[in-house]
Amino acid sequence: MNNILIFYAASFLTEGVTLLWTDEGWLYLAAIIDVGIRRIVGWSMQDNMRTDLVVDGLEMAHKHRRPGRGVVHHSDRGCQYASEDYRRKLWIQFLMIGNMNRALFQRG
8 A cells, every 4th residue: 555645724824924015105914824635824014023823823723723733833943933922822722733844855
C-alpha cells in the first residue's frame, strides 16, 4: 500500500504576514489559511507587525473554524510566532501543534 498523507479540513493551518498599500497607508496583513478547504479562516490588519497582529488572526481563525485538538499550525520563524504570548495561545489555549520548520513544503 502506498503511503499517502491526507489533510482533512481544519487539520492543517498555515499563516503568513504581508505588507499592503491601502488608502490609509501601509498596513500589515496576517492571514491564516485552512489547507484542507483552501480558504482564509482568520486575518488581522494593523499598522505594525507586533505579536498582537498574528494573535488576533489566530483568535479569529479559532472562533470561526473551531478546529479540534491536535491541528497542525505552520508558520515562518518570525519573532511574532515565537513569542510566548502566541505560543501560549496556540499550544495551551487552542491545543494546536505549532510547526516553524522551513523544510515542510520543500521538495528534496
